[in-house]
Structures are given as structure tokens and as C-alpha cells.
Amino acid sequence: MPGAWLLGTARKGTGSGGGDGRAPDGEPPRAVLLGLRAQDGGDGDPADPLDELERLADTDGVAVVGRMVQARERPDPATYLGSGKVTELAGLVAEKDAGLVIADGDLSPGQVRNLEDRVGARVVDRTALILDVFAQHARSSEGRAQVELAQLAYQLPRLRGQGTELSRIGGGRTAGGAGTGVRGPGEQRLESERRHLRRRITLLRRQVQQTAARRQRTRSRRRVNRVPSVALTGYTNAGKSALLNRLTGADVLVQDALFATLDPTVRQARTPEGRPYTLTDTVGFVRHLPHQLVDAFGATLEEVVEADLVLHVVDASAPDAMAQVTAVRGVLYEIGAREHPELLALNKVDVAPAGWLAGLRTAYPDAVPVSAATGEGIEDLRAAIARALAR
Template sequence: MAGAWLLGAETRATADERPRAVLMAVVQDDRTDEGAPGTPASLRELERLADTDGLTVAETLVQSRDRPDPATYLGSGKAGELAAAVERCAADVVIADGELSPGQARNLQDKVGVPVVDRTALILDIFAGHARTSEGRLQVELAQIAYQLPRLQGAGRSMSRVGGGRVVGGAGMGVRGPGEMRLEIQRRRLRRRAAGLREQVARLGRRRERMQWRRTRNRVPSVAITGYTNAGKSALLNRLSGADALTQDVLFATLDPTVRRVTAQELRFTLTDTVGFVRNLPHQLIEAFRSTLEEVARADLALHVVDASAADALSQISTVHEVLREIGAGQVPEMLVLNKIDVASPETVSALRRVYLDALQVSALTGAGINELRDALAGRLQEREAQRSAGTSGTPSPG
């Protein structure tokens, strides 16, 4: 069920009824890239995100224009249509396929009468519901604060912002009123909380670095499983290692890293399952989860899992590569594996293989190709270890 953080304290939905959402988007005339806001692929993903957060999508409105309206995101006519759709569908929330400014969200909310949020808020709400470990919860709260801070101003619209007349202490016109002072107190409280959270996350990150250093010192190679959300990363981890990590057919089922040991061809190595990526992953989340995402940057090999049954698999691969570059993991050697070949069409798999000639084909569900993948991972890691040893032996000792 969507949390109060997303919908606000009150909704029309009862306890046994899923809240209803209306999706909206602006398709910019100069945006032709697949997966841009408002495109079919992006809207399909937004609907899946809403479903993952416990929402039922009642209707979708799309407007084509040069750029979003600076005041209301949609044009005035389309905003009127949105209000009518909300009333007609008895919707509880409106979700924009894109990022809304605080003013746009506030103005639209005035017009439609229900909370208006953007894609970022929806993803943050999902993360809040899926974080299981203390570190995961800390990181999500940190991301939520980063999102909320610039939006605090709207919360004080009903308060007086400017002190008028004479007030206690002799202050006159132009001083800060109770509304503005309350907002400043809220900002200071959130900033203090964020500083504390960052220190806790950094402390946990340092502990993870020490564990990684011990594995490196003991020559235990590491593989980080990465990929688009719902590509089957956790299911693949289970197949390769015999683990029992959580697997669900929802987006962002895994937020907290899971590390397992695997032995293949007499080589022992670690497998780390990491959070999945998505188009336009909120920068607040990338920053908050940076220490976790950097598990990939510190790995000897990135196992990039692709949902071969996805119609936009190539676009998903590009999204993952973009995020990896952003977190400094773009140079980590990669092994690309096409998962879900049991349900993927042969034509789609062939098209992907034409672009990625070395990609392996597996099914985490049926086990097809798993033994070959395990051996291939061991082979790549042994090659890296041999290269590292050769480089070390050729380096003069200090002094």
C-alpha cells in the first residue's frame, strides 16, 4: 500500500482498497529518445512502479508540447481535463512521468484537489517500503530529506510569512512571520537529521570497505551483480550460489546488498547482489546509496543481468551503463548475461546477441545455462588474477 509519505495523511481509499492513481505526462516535441518522459516505454514503467507501490492506475493523460508549463506542468486546458479525470475516477493521487518543481506540484494540487507527486517521489516511496536493513532505511530517509528540503515552502502557504504591525519586542513590518520562522525551524531540523544520517551511512560504508580490504588481502575475487530493476538479479544469485535471497516480480525488490560465496573450477569468489537501476533514477537516491552502489566500483567483475524478454532491453542496458559511469564504475570489466530466455522471443534474443556478441544466455527460473555461466565467471576471474599477478611481479619492490 502506498505510504502516507506519498499520499499525505488522508486518502479516500479504505484499508481493503488499493488507492487509485491518474498518471500524467508531457511529451516534448524535441525529445525522440526511447524512454523519455511520456513515451510508451516510460509510461509502462511508471505504471509498473505505481503497481509496485500498491496503487491502481485508473487513467493516463499525455500532452504533447514544446516544454512543460512552468506553472502547472500541463497546459491550462489539459490541467482542467486532469481535474475532471481525478473526479471521474475518484483518484487519490496524481503521478507525473517526470520531475515536478515544487511550484508545479503545488499549483496542480490546487486544481485537482488530491496530492500531486512526480516519478521521484514514487520511487522514494517504493524504496521506503522495501528497505529491510538499518543501512537501507538510513539511506532512504537521507534521500527523502534531500527531496523534501526544497519543497518545504509549499507546506507553509497557509501561515503568515511576514510579521505585520507591532509585535512583542517592538519589531515592525518586514520581519519574518510565524510561518517563515516555522519553515526555517523545519529546515534546520531536517539538515541536522541529514548530517547525522550521512555520518551513520559513512560509518557503515567504512566498515564495508574494511571487509572488502580483507577479502582483497585474502585474494577472494568479487563479482557484483548489477542491472536494470526486475531483470532477475536475485534469482540469478540464488541459482549461482544456492542462496535464498528474496525474489519477487516487482520493481526494486532488492535494496540491501546480499553477499554470497561461490566456488567454481576450484576458485572461490563472492557474489554481491545490488540495487537495480531504472530510467531517470532520482539523483537523491544515487547520492544516498552511493556507498552501496560503490560495491560495483570495487568489484573485480560486474555481472550485468539483462531481461532478454523486455521490449526495450537495449535502452535498459544503456541506462545501467549511464548509472555505472555516474558512480565511478564505468571501467569495471563487465560480463553481460541475457536472463529469462525461457520467456524471451528468439528474435529478441538474436537481436541482442547481434549487438553484444559475447553475451551468455541463461534462465534463472529453469536453470538453463547456469553451469556455463558459473564456469565463465571463474574463467574471467582467473584471467584477471593472472594479469594482476603478472603486473605485480613486474613491479620493482619499494626501496
């Protein structure tokens, strides 16, 4: 399965612990989370962005042992954090015996290299972590191909030499008479790796295009039979699969984990009047979903773009539910589905605090409160789907 290269040696362990900060064999890698926040506040935010990053790390099998947040308007172009904070981060990494630093943002290759040199630990960004989570959850050949395509698109511009073995400049005068400035063995190897990655990307894109064509043929058959389609979408872990099971009687795997569903699942359902329609469970979204994933999962996301109705499932128990709605709608806009008819389902009302639920119902008066776990509100949701499809 793809993905091991993203966290590199921090995942492998050394069998000794201590020394280089990596976890012993059999133990999860230890990580420090890193984030920035605007200097003008953020105290009023209902949820800490690093909480979600920690959930992503936990899903990926990483043990979070520390956090560091700096208040600054924009990242330092060289080291992401300010110089003083980098020194403080190095001390925290040593104190917590961490072998990994995860930044809640996108890092340039230069920022990664400079941070690794300063703190003595492997450094990855939010995108790398999300890609690694996807890689571990990909089960079907289609899902694995899409995840690998996203990984390679991320990796290609970040290839760089390591140490003198991959020195990119041939120094001195070589046997053939060439002087300083010619390509050394490192640059030749990098070019070879780039060519290999480009060939693999081309092959994977061809596979994804074939998948898209196959899905398009299936959708065309449904249109001929005049069967409307409803696409379940929403933030990851909002309860889409559980709602699919409740509406259709299916037994799709349900897990309390981020990105448990990567491969679309199509089931048939019926309105209270008996009208059939298809209900498709799709991959969940997340704040700052990597563009590489949006591009690679184009064939899967087409199920949302081509749907007659988008059933947007919201976790009403999440403290940042409104921010999640905004994030999902941003992705829908990016893939060309923002203008589709949308029906909001406020899920998990059985565990949502009354105050939060009241605020959501005020903000989204047309939303339907439901609980996929208990069945509360499901008949109201069926009726709302029927009304939306009738329109």
C-alpha cells in the same frame, strides 16, 4: 519506517470515498498518471514509459485509474502541462474520483503547488514515488537509514507553508512595533523544520559513512586473501537475486516486484576450476534513478565500484531491454564504475520472444543467454565468469 509523508493524505483514506477523491479506508489510493512525450514521435518506442510508472505505482500500493500524455518538447515551467491540458486533467481526476496525480518526471515545488490548486488532488513526481517504493522495501537498519537520507534530501528544498497558519510574512503592525516584512510564525516554523531536517541528515550521513567504512574493511580482508569479487547489477526486476541463488545455491528472497532487493547480499561461488569468488547482489537501477538515492546508497554501490567484475543482468523478455542496458550503464558511469570489466547476462531467455532475443544477441554478441528460472545457460555463464576473472 520512513516514507509515508511522500504520498501524504492520499494514502490514508477518509472512510467515505467520493467527495475529496481519496480512497476509503482499506482501499488503495486512486491515481492518474501524467507524462510528456516529444512532438516528433515516440510511436516507434517498444515500451510506453508510463507502463513502468504504473508498475512503480502498483508496487507502492497505488491503484492507477487513468493516464494523460501531452505531446510537447519541454514541460511548462508553471504547471508542467499546458493550460488546456491542466483543465482536462482536472476533469479526468474528478471523473475517476482520484486523489493522486503522479507525473513521470521531476516537478518543481511551484509546479506541484500550481497543479494541486488546479486539479484538486495530491500531486507527486516520479522521484517521490520511487523514494516511497524504496521506503516500503527497506528492511535492515542500513537500508532504512539510506532511504531516509534520500527522502530528507528530497524534502528539504520542498518545505513550504500551508495556509494562513504558516503564513511566511507577518502582516500589519505587531505588538512589538514591527511592520510588514518581518518573519511570521510560518517562516519561523519552516526554519525550525529545516534545522531539524539538517540535523537528522547529518546524523544519517554519519551512520552511512560508518557503514561504508565497515564494508571497506571487509573488502580489504578479501583482497588480502586474494578472493576476487563479482557484483551483480542491472535494471530492477531483471532477475539478479534468482541468478545469485542459481550460481551459489543460496536461498535469497526472490520476488516479481520492483526494488525487491535493497540490501546487498554477499555469497561465495566457485568457477568450474574451483577458484572461489564472492558474488554480491546489489540494488537494482531504473530509468532516471533519483540522484538522492544514488548519493544515499553510496555505501551499497561501493560494492559495484570496488568489484573486479560487473555481472550486468538484463531482462531479455523486456520490450525495452536495450534502453534498460543504457540506463544501467548511465548509473555505472555516474558512480565511477563504467570502465570496470563488464559481462552481460541475458536472463529470462525461457520467456523472451525469439525475435527480441535475436536482436539482443546481435547488439551484444559477447553476452551470455541464461535462465535463472530453468538453469539454461548457467554453466556457460560460470565459464564466462571464470574467463573474465582470469583476465
